[in-house]
Amino acid sequence: MSSDGSSPLSGGVDVGTIVLHREATRSHRPRTNHQRSFAVDAAIALSSAAALAHAASTSSHYTWWAISGEFFAFLAVAQGALAYRLYRKPMSDAALRVAVWGTVAIVAVYVVSRTVGIPYAPEIAGHGGVARPGRSIVPGANKHVGAFDLLTLAVELLLIMVLTGLMTKQARQRTSAKLMWVGLGIWALAGISAL
Numbered sequence: 001m002s003s004d005g006s007s008p009l010s011g012g013v014d015v016g017t018i019v020l021h022r023e024a025t026r027s028h029r030p031r032t033n034h035q036r037s038f039a040v041d042a043a044i045a046l047s048s049a050a051a052l053a054h055a056a057s058t059s060s061h062y063t064w065w066a067i068s069g070e071f072f073a074f075l076a077v078a079q080g081a082l083a084y085r086l087y088r089k090p091m092s093d094a095a096l097r098v099a100v101w102g103t104v105a106i107v108a109v110y111v112v113s114r115t116v117g118i119p120y121a122p123e124i125a126g127h128g129g130v131a132r133p134g135r136s137i138v139p140g141a142n143k144h145v146g147a148f149d150l151l152t153l154a155v156e157l158l159l160i161m162v163l164t165g166l167m168t169k170q171a172r173q174r175t176s177a178k179l180m181w182v183g184l185g186i187w188a189l190a191g192i193s194a195l
Contacts, residue, residue: 044086046159051079053152093171
């Protein structure tokens, strides 16, 4: 035993030094149990639900158009990664903006695919139609909107709202204003195309 009361281990290292080293390394490990608000938990659940919906649809989309299947697989991974990132630690306003606008883009692609169509898409044998620019890739696409589609769309719209709500006040106001202008632009285009 040494003069300060600690007992040296073999090699001259005392127990107190080991305990202090362990405590120091524990404090530098990433923590996953940060306090999350209900809104963050809701965003995790919504992003996970959207990821599962896209994962479940990947194989059926891949069978009639490989690019569509790969796109759905990418969406499943991206939305799953978002849920995991939200779970791990709080996100910055910049990261939340990327998540919001990425989700807006997903919603826009869905709406376009079911209305005016995706320009220059190849013929899709599974649906028996030839795609033409400005026409839906799915003949009678508005008839191919099911409950699963609408549920996933609702989940993604809620996710946009919740992610925007997680931002700081100034970032939330700017993002909300931009979302409003995008929405007004879409309504204007829809009105013009209906003429």
